Structure formats: structure tokens, C-alpha cells
Amino acid sequence: MTDTQLIEQCLNHERLAQKELYNRYKTAMYTLAYRMTNDFGLADEVLQDAFLQAFRYLHTFRQDSTFGAWLKTIVVRTAYKKIKSTVHFEDIEQHQQEQVDWGNHMDTDYLEQAIQALPTGYRSVFVLIEIEGYTHQETGEILGISTGTSKSQLYHAKKRLRSFLNSRGQRAKGEGSISSNES
């Protein structure tokens, strides 16, 4: 069954169709909620609130975009409301930008840890642009910041990630070498 068919049934308040729609998008939306909030408890709340809003205002969905994109916007906005009080964006000067070199290999677990370790502002921009594919303009509109601020936040988020990954990589090598000596 397509999303459109499911949506039609959801508009008739058919619970099974609602559950099916939930199941289709719950993982992607929950992951997004967690990456934005960095807190599973908040992610639970975000997911619940976002789906309830989606079902309540489903009649306003004009199908100009996919249902997933429409729902993702709701999740992002709901998540940002939860973390907004902890975010403080600052314009950071970028006169002499250093190059960020991602190397030839990246450990995914380290990257996940690095993302979780980012300050909320950096993390929000990085998640929205690099993971979810929003533009700087869209990100600026969602977060209420300028495009320039979005760009500078992303640049410094990447620098911080690279730095984190470098330190984690060196520590892992050290631990590895230590653990191999012990064995």
C-alpha cells in the first residue's frame, strides 16, 4: 500500500492505517529526534508529539512534498522546540579557514560519538545539513538563524568533529597497542 493510500485511510481515522504509517517512519524519525536532542527521553517525547501533530493536521498535507519530508519537518521543529533553550548561536569569523581533511577512513562508531559530543548548536546544524540534507537557507529558517551563521556553525562543527575523531583515533591506537602488549 502506498503512502497516499495510507494517508487517505488515516484521514478516515482508521487506526490500522495510522499504525502502519507510524511503523514506516518511526525509525527514521526517532533517529532524527535523538540526533537533534541527544537524549532518548526527549526523543521519545518528540516522536510522540510529532506523530500526534501529523495525524491531527494530516488534512493540511498538500502532497507538495513526500509525506516523509513533511513529517521530518514536523519532527525537526518539535525537536528544536525541546532543545531551543540550551542553544546559543554565535557568528564566528572565518577569515582564514583551515581545511578539514576527513582522511581515507572513518569509524562510524567514532563519528556517532563525535556527533553526540558536539555542542547543541553545532550538532543541530550538522545533523540538518549533512545528515538530513537541508540547505543552509532551510536550516536557517528552521533554527531562526541567518545563512551565514548556519555556514559558520557547520564549519566549526566539522572542525570539532575532525578534532574529536583524531583524538579518538589516536587513543584507540594507544589502547590497542596497550591491550596487545597486555595480551
Add this chain to the structure above:
Amino acid sequence: MNTELNKNILKQAITRLPEYQPPNEIWAAIDTNLDFKEKLDALPEYTPAVEVWEKINHQLLTKKTTAFSLKKWAIAATVLLCLSITFWWYIRPTTAPLQYAIENIDQQLFEVDWDEDESLFEEISAICQTKNYSCTIPEFQLLEKELQELNEAKSDLKQAINSFGKDIELISQLSEIELERTAVLKKMIATIMGIAQ
């Protein structure tokens, strides 16, 4: 200048990032909320008794009647007020502009000697005392009687002038009496002279 090298490495790593499964309780909570919302929407509606509308309708009519009465009274009061103003306008005491006249009094009247001609009257009297025939005829006696009345009037006026001062009205009357006396005197002289001729 490109600020990133080997960005594809980052992009590949991002595609491998883990996904997270929400707890089952979340759907249960959503289900409960949706169910509650549906129950709220499905709450029964109750139709009021017919009498309720009848009461409302009655009150609306009462209010309408009251409103109409008030309007009617207001119009009546306005008409009455207009009529009253119109009536008052026509019967109001006309405040005609103050009229006055300045009477220029000949100051010489105040200075006249009203007894200046008394010597003539005394001469006529002296003639009649000589048993002049003219004085016995009825016309002369009428003139004599008229003169006597004028003399008495003159005497009263002179007394009033002495009591109240030289009032213009009194002076005018005195002047008229004097003219009449003079006219009577002329007639008396004419009578004596005519008969004598």
C-alpha cells in the same frame, strides 16, 4: 578554496550511522491519545427541548416590543419638543428693540415769566368793573368763565411746579394753558372792542 578534503569519506560514514528504534510504549501512547481525541470528537450532542426556543423567542419579542415602545416614545417626545419650541417662538414676548426719542426742550420755557400778561387781564377786569355793557353779554361771560377755569388750572400747575420742580410735562401743560388764556383774552378784548365800535 575548498575547506574539505575527502568529503566522500564523511558521507559514506554518515550512511553507515546507526538507526534507533523507538520503544513500543510510544505507539501505545500515541494510540491512547488518538483514541481519547476520537472519543472527544464522538461525544454525543444533545438537542434542547422545544420550550427553550419558545422562551428565547418570547424574550426576543419582549425585547423587540420594549425597544419599539422606547423608540415610539422617543419620537413622540421629539415631536412634542419641536412643537413646544415652535409655539414658544411665536408667543414669546417680543423683545422689540428699545425705542427712545430725545425731546429737545427749549430751555427758555423754564425761564418764561408766566405772569407777564397778567396786566392785560387786570385791565379787562377793571373795564368790567366799570359796568361796561360788553361784560354783561352771555358770550363775554362764557369767556370770563372759561378764563376763570384756565386761571384755576394755571394756579394748580404753578403750585405743582413749586412742589415737584420744573418738570417738563408740567411746563408743557402750563404753556398750553397760557396759550388758551391768551386766546380767551383776545376774544374778550375783541368782544369789548367790537361792541364799543
